[in-house]
Amino acid sequence: MRATVHGYPRQGPNRELKKAVEGYWEGRVTAEALHSTAAELRRGNWRQLADAGIDEVPTGDFSYYDHMLDTTVMVGALPERHRAAVAADPLAGYFAMARGTQEAAPLEMTKWFDTNYHYLVPELGPDTVFRADAGKQTAELGEALALGAAAARPVLVGPVTYLLLAKPAPGVAPDFEPLTLLERLLPVYAELLADLRAAGARWVQLDEPALVQDRTPGELAAAGEAYRALGELADRPRLLVASYFDRLGEALPVLAKAPVEGLALDFTGPAAANLDALAAVGGLPGKRLVAGVVDGRNVWINDLERSMATLATLLGLAGRVDVATSCSLLHVPLDARAERRIDPQVARWLAFARQKAAEAATLARGLTKGTGAISAELAANRADLASRTASPLTHDKAVRARSAAVTEADTRRALPYHRRTAAQRTRLGLPPLPTTTIGSFPQTAELRRARADLRAGRIDETAYEQRIAAQIREVVAFQERAGLDVLVHGEGERNDMVQYFAEQLTGYLATRHGWVQSYGTRYVRPPILAGDVARPRPMSVRWTQYAQSLTSRPVKGMLTGPVTMLAWSFVRDDQPVAETARQVALALRDEVCELEAGGAAVIQVDEPALRETLPLRAADRPGYLAWATAAFRLATSGVRPDTQIHTHMCYAEFGDIIGAIEQLDADVISLEAARSHMQVADELAGHGYPREAGPGVYDIHSPRVPGPEELAALLRKGLTAIPADRLWANPDCGLKTRGWPEVREALRNMVAAARTVRRELPRQS
Numbered sequence: 001m002r003a004t005v006h007g008y009p010r011q012g013p014n015r016e017l018k019k020a021v022e023g024y025w026e027g028r029v030t031a032e033a034l035h036s037t038a039a040e041l042r043r044g045n046w047r048q049l050a051d052a053g054i055d056e057v058p059t060g061d062f063s064y065y066d067h068m069l070d071t072t073v074m075v076g077a078l079p080e081r082h083r084a085a086v087a088a089d090p091l092a093g094y095f096a097m098a099r100g101t102q103e104a105a106p107l108e109m110t111k112w113f114d115t116n117y118h119y120l121v122p123e124l125g126p127d128t129v130f131r132a133d134a135g136k137q138t139a140e141l142g143e144a145l146a147l148g149a150a151a152a153r154p155v156l157v158g159p160v161t162y163l164l165l166a167k168p169a170p171g172v173a174p175d176f177e178p179l180t181l182l183e184r185l186l187p188v189y190a191e192l193l194a195d196l197r198a199a200g201a202r203w204v205q206l207d208e209p210a211l212v213q214d215r216t217p218g219e220l221a222a223a224g225e226a227y228r229a230l231g232e233l234a235d236r237p238r239l240l241v242a243s244y245f246d247r248l249g250e251a252l253p254v255l256a257k258a259p260v261e262g263l264a265l266d267f268t269g270p271a272a273a274n275l276d277a278l279a280a281v282g283g284l285p286g287k288r289l290v291a292g293v294v295d296g297r298n299v300w301i302n303d304l305e306r307s308m309a310t311l312a313t314l315l316g317l318a319g320r321v322d323v324a325t326s327c328s329l330l331h332v333p334l335d336a337r338a339e340r341r342i343d344p345q346v347a348r349w350l351a352f353a354r355q356k357a358a359e360a361a362t363l364a365r366g367l368t369k370g371t372g373a374i375s376a377e378l379a380a381n382r383a384d385l386a387s388r389t390a391s392p393l394t395h396d397k398a399v400r401a402r403s404a405a406v407t408e409a410d411t412r413r414a415l416p417y418h419r420r421t422a423a424q425r426t427r428l429g430l431p432p433l434p435t436t437t438i439g440s441f442p443q444t445a446e447l448r449r450a451r452a453d454l455r456a457g458r459i460d461e462t463a464y465e466q467r468i469a470a471q472i473r474e475v476v477a478f479q480e481r482a483g484l485d486v487l488v489h490g491e492g493e494r495n496d497m498v499q500y501f502a503e504q505l506t507g508y509l510a511t512r513h514g515w516v517q518s519y520g521t522r523y524v525r526p527p528i529l530a531g532d533v534a535r536p537r538p539m540s541v542r543w544t545q546y547a548q549s550l551t552s553r554p555v556k557g558m559l560t561g562p563v564t565m566l567a568w569s570f571v572r573d574d575q576p577v578a579e580t581a582r583q584v585a586l587a588l589r590d591e592v593c594e595l596e597a598g599g600a601a602v603i604q605v606d607e608p609a610l611r612e613t614l615p616l617r618a619a620d621r622p623g624y625l626a627w628a629t630a631a632f633r634l635a636t637s638g639v640r641p642d643t644q645i646h647t648h649m650c651y652a653e654f655g656d657i658i659g660a661i662e663q664l665d666a667d668v669i670s671l672e673a674a675r676s677h678m679q680v681a682d683e684l685a686g687h688g689y690p691r692e693a694g695p696g697v698y699d700i701h702s703p704r705v706p707g708p709e710e711l712a713a714l715l716r717k718g719l720t721a722i723p724a725d726r727l728w729a730n731p732d733c734g735l736k737t738r739g740w741p742e743v744r745e746a747l748r749n750m751v752a753a754a755r756t757v758r759r760e761l762p763r764q765s
C-alpha cells in the first residue's frame with residue numbers, strides 16, 4: 001500500500017513563487033530566473049513529500065498562476081484574442097490570459113468548487129480547435145523522475161470536468177454547451193496520455209471533481225463514454241480517475257464500470273457517504289482505490305484510529321488500497337511547525353500540508369505492516385485528540401448561554417424592507433444611480449511596510465495609527481474630489497477582511513506563515529476557529545467614525561459577515577458549523593449596533609463567500625442556506641429602519657442563490673458582474689429581486705482601466721434589468737489589489753458614466 005497526495009502548495013515556504021512572478025511582471029525578474037525559482041520550489045516539494053513518507057508524488061500540479069489555465073494551454077484552447085501574444089512570448093501571453101492587458105480582456109475568474117481558490121474559466125465554442133501540448137506535464141514529470149522520486153504520477157484536470165467548468169466564448173450563443181465538444185477533446189487527451197507514457201508515466205491521474213456535483217443523465221453518460229474511450233486506448237499509462245470535495249453519488253457506478261485501473265475517492269465530510277455507496281456497487285474488484293481519508297481542507301489532526309477502521313473496511317472493497325489526502329493540499333498552509341507562536345497546547349491539534357502528508361504515510365504503514373507498526377503514533381494521536389476535547393479554550397460559558405438564548409425574533413428587523421426604504425431615502429438623499437465603492441482602496445506597499453514595521457517593533461502603535469489616519473484622509477479627500485456619493489474609509493488598517501476581525505475576536509487563532517493561494521499571486525492566511533467566539537471590544541468603529549468626521553457625505557461602515565468569517569477560516573470540526581456561525585453573528589451584531597450608535601447611516605456587511613460554501617449537492621443546500629441566512633440576519637437586524645444595510649458578493653455565479661440573497665433581508669446588494677457582462681443583473685431581474693442592487697461595472701481583477709463610455713454602456717445594460725431608482729454604480733469588488741493611478745482614473749470614469757446615464761433618465765414628474 002502506498003501513500004500519496006493529489007497536489008501540494010505551490011508557493012514555497014516564504015511565498016517565493018509570488019515574489020518571483022510579481023518580480024517578472026514588474027520587469028525585475030527574468031523569465032529564466034522565474035523558471036529556475038519554480039523548478040527549485042517543485043524539487044523542494046517532492047523532497048518534502050518523500051521525507052514525510054509519501055511514496056508516490058504528484059507532478060504537473062504546480063502552476064505559475066492556475067491549473068485550469070494550464071489545462072487550457074495543454075489542450076490548445078486559447079481564446080482568439082490572446083493567440084498572437086502567446087505565440088510571440090508564451091510566458092507573457094500566459095499571464096496576459098490571466099490578468100488581461102489594455103487590449104485584451106482576461107479570462108473570467110470564478111471559485112473552484114466550494115473552496116476559496118479561484119480558477120480561470122475556459123472559453124469554448126463550436127469552432128474551438130483543440131491541440132495537445134504536453135510540454136509542461138512531461139517536463140515536470142521528467143524533473144521528478146530525475147530527482148529519483150520512487151514513483152511520480154502526473155495529475156491532469158480530466159476532460160469532463162474541463163468542459164463542465166468551461167463557458168461559451170464571447171460571441172458564442174449563451175446556450176452553447178461545452179460538453180458537446182467531448183468527442184473532439186478526447187483524441188487530444190489520448191495524445192497527452194501517449195506523450196506522458198513515453199515520458200515515463202506509469203500512472204496518470206485525471207481529476208474529475210465536477211462529477212461530485214448533481215449531474216444530468218446525459219452528463220453521466222458522457223462521462224461513462226469518455227472513460228470507456230480513454231480506457232480502451234492501446235498506448236496509455238494506467239489511469240486513476242480522481243474525485244474530491246463530495247460524494248460521487250450516481251457517478252460512482254459509472255466510473256466503477258469504466259475500463260480504468262483506479263479511482264481516488266474522498267472519504268471525509270459529506271463524501272464519507274462514498275463508503276456505503278462503494279459497498280453498494282460491489283466495490284472495485286481488481287482496481288486500485290486511492291482512499292482520501294486525511295482531510296485536505298481543514299487544519300486538524302486526523303483521527304488515526306477512525307481512519308484505520310475506514311481503511312480496514314475499504315481493504316475488502318478493492319483490489320488494492322492506497323492512502324491519500326482527500327484532495328490536493330493546495331487548500332491548506334504548508335507547515336504547522338513554522339507556527340512557533342501558537343500555544344503548544346493548541347499546536348498539537350494542528351496538521352498543515354506537511355503534517356497531513358505524514359499522516360497519510362503513517363496510515364499506509366499501519367495498513368501494510370499492521371497497527372503494531374504505528375502504535376506510538378496512534379497513542380500520541382489519541383492523547384492529542386483527548387487534550388482538545390478537554391481544553392477550556394474550546395468552551396466559554398457566557399458565549400454558549402447567549403447563543404442558546406437566540407430566538408427567531410432576534411433575526412428579524414423591526415420593519416419589512418418596503419417600509420424601511422422610504423426612511424432610508426429621506427435620511428440619505430442620494431441621486432439615482434448612486435456611486436460607491438466596495439470598501440477597500442489600494443493596499444500600497446507603504447501601508448504593508450508600516451504594518452510589517454509595527455510587527456517588527458521598528459515603529460510604535462502611535463506612528464502606525466498616524467499612517468492609517470493619513471491614508472484615510474487621502475481616501476476620503478479623493479472620493480470627495482471624484483464626486484462619489486457614498487464614501488468608504490478604505491480599509492487601509494486591514495491586512496485582510498477576515499483575518500483583521502479574527503485577530504480581534506476571542507476563539508480565533510492567527511497564523512504567521514499559514515499562506516494559502518486564493519488566486520494567481522494572491523494569498524490569504526485563513527485564521528483558525530478553535531474555540532468559542534466573543535468580541536472583547538469594538539473592532540472597526542473608531543476608524544469609521546474618523547472617516548465620517550472628515551466629510552459630510554455618508555461613510556459606509558464595513559464589516560465581514562458571519563458566513564464569510566467562517567468560509568475563509570478553518571472552522572472547528574468539534575461542533576455543528578451553524579453553532580459557530582451563530583457565535584460569530586452575535587459578535588458582529590454588537591459591532592453593527594455600535595457603528596450605528598456612532599453615527600453610521602449605511603453599514604455594509606460583506607458576504608462574498610455565501611455562494612462559495614453552498615454545498616455541492618442540491619440535497620444539502622436548504623440546511624446550509626437556513627443557518628447561513630439566519631446568521632447574517634442575526635448580525636444585521638439590530639439596527640433602526642432608516643439605517644441602510646448593504647451586502648456584497650463576488651467571484652461566483654449567483655443565479656442559484658438569488659432566493660437566499662432575498663432571505664438576507666439586506667437593503668442593497670453589490671455583486672461582481674463586469675467580467676460576465678452584467679449577466680447577474682438579468683438574473684436578479686429574472687427572479688424579480690425587489691431591492692436595490694449594484695452589479696459591478698469595473699473589473700478590479702485586471703489592471704485595465706475601463707473608459708467612461710464602456711462603463712456607461714454597462715450601466716445602461718444594468719438599467720434594462722433594474723429600474724433607475726434601484727440601481728447603484730460601483731466596482732465589482734474592493735480596490736485593495738489595484739494601484740492608485742488606475743483606481744483614480746477608473747473611479748472618475750465611473751462617476752462620469754453615472755452622471756451621463758443619469759442625464760438620459762426620463763424626468764421624474
Ligand SMILES: CN1c2c(nc(N)[nH]c2=O)NC[C@@H]1CNc1ccc(C(=O)N[C@@H](CCC(=O)N[C@@H](CCC(=O)N[C@@H](CCC(=O)O)C(=O)O)C(=O)O)C(=O)O)cc1
Pocket residue numbers: 116443447448449451452494495496497498499518519521522523524525526568608651736737
Ligand atoms: C476578496 N477576497 C478575499 C478572499 N479571502 C480572504 N481571506 N480575503 C479576501 O480579501 N477570497 C476571495 C477574494 C480573494 N482576493 C484576494 C485579494 C487580495 C489578496 C491579497 O492581496 N493578498 C495579499 C496578502 C494580504 C495580507 O495579508 N497582507 C498583509 C501583509 C502580509 C505580508 O505579506 N507580510 C509579509 C511582510 C510584508 C512586508 O514586509 O512588506 C510577511 O509577513 O512576511 C498586510 O497587509 O499586513 C498577498 O500579498 O497575496 C488576497 C485575496
Ligand SMILES: N[C@@H](CCS)C(=O)O
Pocket residue numbers: 438439440491497558606608648650733734735736
Ligand atoms: N469590503 C471588501 C470586500 C471584498 S470581497 C473590500 O472592499 O475589499
Ligand SMILES: [Zn+2]
Pocket residue numbers: 438608648649650732733734
Ligand atoms: Zn468582493
